[in-house]
Amino acid sequence: MKKVFPALILLFVSTLHLAAQTDWIRTGTGLGVEKIRIAVPDFKSLSSDPQAAGLLKVFNDTLWNDLDNAGIFDLVSKSFYPLDVPGQPQDVKFDAWGNPPPNAGMLVFGNLNVTGQNLTVQGWLYDIKNTSSPQILGKQYNDQATPEAARVIAHKFANEIIFRLGGGINGIAESKIAYVSNRTGHKEIWMMDYDGANQHQLTHSGSISLSPRIAPDGTRVAYSAIAGGNWEIQMYSLDLNRNVSFPRFGGTNLSPSWSADGTKIAFSSSRSGDPEIYIVDSTGHALKRITAAKGPDVSPTWNPKTNAQIAWVSGRTGLPQIYTMESDGTNVQRMTDQGYAVSPAWAPNGQFLAFAWIRRYGPGAPGAQDIYVMDITTKQFVQLTHDAGRNDFPAWSPDSRHLVFQSNRTGTDQIWTMLADGSNQKQLTTSGQNSQPNWSFK
Amino acid sequence: MAANADIFTEREPLGFPLVSSIAVHVLLFASILVYSFVAGRPGQNWGTGGGGDAMGVTITSTIPLPRPPVETTNILANDSKGLTQSQPKVEEVQPPPDAIPIPDRNVKPKPKPREKPRETAQEKPKPVEEVNNVVPFGQGGPVSGPYGSFSAGGAKGGFGFNGGGDFGSRFSWYVRVVQQKVSENWLKYEVDPRISAANRVYVTFDISRNGQPRNIQVEQSSGVPSLDQSAVRALQRIDTFGPLPPDYAGNQVSVEFWFDYKR
Numbered sequence A: 001m002k003k004v005f006p007a008l009i010l011l012f013v014s015t016l017h018l019a020a021q022t023d024w025i026r027t028g029t030g031l032g033v034e035k036i037r038i039a040v041p042d043f044k045s046l047s048s049d050p051q052a053a054g055l056l057k058v059f060n061d062t063l064w065n066d067l068d069n070a071g072i073f074d075l076v077s078k079s080f081y082p083l084d085v086p087g088q089p090q091d092v093k094f095d096a097w098g099n100p101p102p103n104a105g106m107l108v109f110g111n112l113n114v115t116g117q118n119l120t121v122q123g124w125l126y127d128i129k130n131t132s133s134p135q136i137l138g139k140q141y142n143d144q145a146t147p148e149a150a151r152v153i154a155h156k157f158a159n160e161i162i163f164r165l166g167g168g169i170n171g172i173a174e175s176k177i178a179y180v181s182n183r184t185g186h187k188e189i190w191m192m193d194y195d196g197a198n199q200h201q202l203t204h205s206g207s208i209s210l211s212p213r214i215a216p217d218g219t220r221v222a223y224s225a226i227a228g229g230n231w232e233i234q235m236y237s238l239d240l241n242r243n244v245s246f247p248r249f250g251g252t253n254l255s256p257s258w259s260a261d262g263t264k265i266a267f268s269s270s271r272s273g274d275p276e277i278y279i280v281d282s283t284g285h286a287l288k289r290i291t292a293a294k295g296p297d298v299s300p301t302w303n304p305k306t307n308a309q310i311a312w313v314s315g316r317t318g319l320p321q322i323y324t325m326e327s328d329g330t331n332v333q334r335m336t337d338q339g340y341a342v343s344p345a346w347a348p349n350g351q352f353l354a355f356a357w358i359r360r361y362g363p364g365a366p367g368a369q370d371i372y373v374m375d376i377t378t379k380q381f382v383q384l385t386h387d388a389g390r391n392d393f394p395a396w397s398p399d400s401r402h403l404v405f406q407s408n409r410t411g412t413d414q415i416w417t418m419l420a421d422g423s424n425q426k427q428l429t430t431s432g433q434n435s436q437p438n439w440s441f442k
Numbered sequence B: 001m002a003a004n005a006d007i008f009t010e011r012e013p014l015g016f017p018l019v020s021s022i023a024v025h026v027l028l029f030a031s032i033l034v035y036s037f038v039a040g041r042p043g044q045n046w047g048t049g050g051g052g053d054a055m056g057v058t059i060t061s062t063i064p065l066p067r068p069p070v071e072t073t074n075i076l077a078n079d080s081k082g083l084t085q086s087q088p089k090v091e092e093v094q095p096p097p098d099a100i101p102i103p104d105r106n107v108k109p110k111p112k113p114r115e116k117p118r119e120t121a122q123e124k125p126k127p128v129e130e131v132n133n134v135v136p137f138g139q140g141g142p143v144s145g146p147y148g149s150f151s152a153g154g155a156k157g158g159f160g161f162n163g164g165g166d167f168g169s170r171f172s173w174y175v176r177v178v179q180q181k182v183s184e185n186w187l188k189y190e191v192d193p194r195i196s197a198a199n200r201v202y203v204t205f206d207i208s209r210n211g212q213p214r215n216i217q218v219e220q221s222s223g224v225p226s227l228d229q230s231a232v233r234a235l236q237r238i239d240t241f242g243p244l245p246p247d248y249a250g251n252q253v254s255v256e257f258w259f260d261y262k263r
Helices: A004-014 A050-069 A094-098 A147-165 B002-009 B015-038 B112-123 B172-185 B225-236
Strands: A023-028 A036-039 A073-075 A106-115 A118-127 A135-144 A176-181 A188-193 A209-214 A220-227 A230-237 A242-244 A253-258 A264-269 A276-281 A297-302 A309-314 A321-326 A340-346 A352-358 A370-375 A381-383 A391-396 A402-407 A414-419 A434-439 B201-208 B213-220 B252-259
Touching: A050 A073, A050 A106, A050 A147, A106 A147, A118 A147, A135 A147, A147 B172, A176 A209, A188 A209, A188 A220, A209 A253, A209 A434, A220 A253, A230 A253, A264 A297, A264 A309, A276 A297, A297 A340, A309 A340, A321 A340, A321 A352, A352 A391, A370 A391, A370 A402, A402 A434, A414 A434, B172 B225, B172 B252, B201 B225, B213 B225, B213 B252, B225 B252
Parallel strands: A023 B252, A036 A073, A036 A106, A253 A297, A340 A391, A391 A434
Antiparallel strands: A106 A118, A118 A135, A176 A188, A176 A434, A209 A220, A220 A230, A230 A242, A253 A264, A264 A276, A297 A309, A309 A321, A340 A352, A352 A370, A370 A381, A391 A402, A402 A414, B201 B213, B201 B252
16 A cells, blocks of 8 residues: 555646647737838948948838838838937837837847948847847848849848748749830830839840730740731740740730749630630640630739639620639639720739729720729729729739739829739839839749 | 444455555546646636727728728827836936046956946836836836737737747737738638627637648637638638747647637
């Protein structure tokens, strides 16, 4: 008995151990999640090198714009900032930033140093409300001391912040927009950074080039141009800075569209007489036709999430309407019910279609063309532009939070961006006529 | 007496029942031990605080962006002090009259360590009398007034989990990301349109190291099957919340998420 008793006690005590090894979070809906209030004071310069001031301004402006454009932050206005700005973690005064007037939830700060030809940037992201362990990010970047490098570092740092605080979705600060511009006298394909910087020309064909589409891996741009008297699909290589060969199909071939895995291209071709949707692989072979209805079928766009569905414009009932189908041509569904709907673009999260729509089309109707976003499962739609010229060719950003489109509200066609709820509309281009934008996949 | 005593002279065999009793008890404890390892959960602490003072915002999820707040109070025009106390003014430390002046090159800096403890003792803030609902200075946690970066609801004064580890207090920004993503992906139109209000449905899931939600289960049903299904589908729609913070040592976090449906 004496031996058994302590054994029993031991058994009893050991059962008191609770097996909950994981930490728990308890939270729920209806708690009013608003945009994160983030304060982004200018970074400090640690060097007295004269070019440091210029680089610092480029860096600060780029970082501010990237975070402002992200769509998930509410940037605290600079007029609320306390006078002494931190450059190192030990300079941070939590109460000065966390209390009103700034009342920030997050703080981004750091410093920039130029030594000879080298630029070093240190940046931190702090959770101001958490005084015991505030650091969320602490990064250091090294590069050459040029404005382009300062811009790239700012983009990278902004992307890190957006990735952390935006729920694992990559930021778009390093993405690109391809578009058509006629500022050289001909419509050529151009490319720029997502914020309108670094606008440069890609093609030099001397004729007309339209509807550029950047490949998912970012190495090529497919577009349609006149070649040998026909409209054909052409492929421009960004690595080689010239066109690479792509098969010719005959007829009028327009609006190429890449699947998100980069293996297939859908486009519209009238080689059989009536424009239909065709699919080829990324080298232009294995041609397959997937629509067969009378009436033009143009402007295909893939579902980037599943790579198994295509939305396109069909005139089979008269005026152009948006349809969706599986990529083998089955299960055709009509999405719009009236008016004149063109230029569908499928959101990267697979849930929405953006397109241009004239809801009341015909003689005597107001006829404004606006960008709409439609939820695919419910067909509920939201109008994003109002009373502002003709808006067309929407394209989604890779984070599904932004749209780029063309608008002639200033008198000429220009490229604009906005958030996917229609707010924050900004003009990106100013010279010449710029149209048909396309956002890169990453 | 002798007859009564006779009954008790017959000794009952004690050996076998005692052994079998011990065996049963050992078996019982062993099964409790095994059970607590296999299906251990912390206790049922439902609804700590409830949604009493949380803002009832109906979150529609047509666009994947955070909604702007329904009400905006003008920060400048509002003369309320807010919920947090202002920092008590730190008195300027006058150097004591016998302070040793800034040492010359030739003088050794010996007195420095002696002055330090005096300075820190004087910098400790003096206690200020507290107003009733004011959060004590330095203990505010992530919540601060109507325009705070996010309202935790439920537990006032931050994330006070009972026995849930300290993930919520260390990484409140991550909890906020989880909350926002689930709220964005919850499509209320999936719920039966005849329902106008329902009980809360509690769903539990784990977040693995790379941010993927796993093991989605309805912990406590709301009684409306379409609401339970829409809650589960909201979580299934999410690919990732973003990787768990690199500072966090664990491999996964468990989340208990409630859905309040109000049409």
